[in-house]
Amino acid sequence: MTTPTEPPVPPGRPAPTRPGRKLGPVADNVGSVHRAWLDPMRTAYQASGLTLNELSSRVRFAKSKISELLRGVGLYPRWEIVYRLADELGMPNWPLYRLWSQAALETHKSSDWINGCTDRTTLTATHTNPPLEHRAFRELVENDYTLYAQVFLDDDQRDNAIDATFNRLWLSWNEALADHDTRRYAWNVLRETVMARAPHRDGRPELGNAAFDTVILQNLTDPAAYANELTETLELFTAISRLPDRQLDVIVLRRLCGFSHGAASALLGTSLATIRSDERHATRFLDSVIPPPRTEGTTP
Incomplete structure (x- = not known):
């Protein structure tokens, strides 16, 4: 494997401060697949500088509903609210949709429920391409990541884990580039994704x-x-x-x-x-x- 060229690290900026109560932590019962898209959305919200009141007025959803979604509280959210929040926060909706739908299945939502959330044209995720650097990085490491994942997972789980890893990296690509070492950041995402799906004994x-x-x-x-x-x-x-x-x-x-x-x-x-x-x-x-x-x- 060829050592990847170190990507440029953009200058760091402090997160904007906002008035009002801080966003609460993610609920303990939120699964790892759900968190795969929820954590990047929380990061995007915190980086936006918007308050929940401001976000509520822009997406036309109740502040309490948005707060619940960002903490993973209550019922699994429908795609409409996830889509509108992502659009307002500047998140790519295609990898988000793939992670959202995978997590929906793991929370025992049916395919009919998922399709029913996305049958309106205005709410359909657009199949777009990831950033060029992301695509180049994936081409470089995907086969190696697959070899690691298949030590712990069967074929279907392995492929799902690899797909989820790169979708999650796409959602948080700016953070990956800003990290001290993008390769280490990406490996941690892979490891967390694989270990969440791997069978465990005694921890x-x-x-x-x-x-x-x-x-x-x-x-x-x-x-x-x-x-x-x-x-x-x-x-x-x-x-x-x-x-x-x-x-x-x-x-x-x-x-x-x-x-x-x-x-x-x-x-x-x-x-x-x-x-x-x-x-x-x-x-x-x-x-x-x-x-x-x-x-x-x-x-x-």
């Missing part, structure tokens, strides 16, 4: 499905050898899942995806020294919990 992501895709297992035909190798592989993957987040990512990229140190460094937006240090610490932990295989003639 840690499971890698069990990836064990069945290892090259060694695919090449074994003897049932006894396969069972023995599978047991050892599952033990290893369980140990990998217990690693701290950063070490986990490095080991997944290095051992399961086959990335070089340089490629992992470029993908994570992390120095080579950090990658090597994380790998050493992770390897030391894995060696401490996975005993080396016994050779014939040795006693337990």
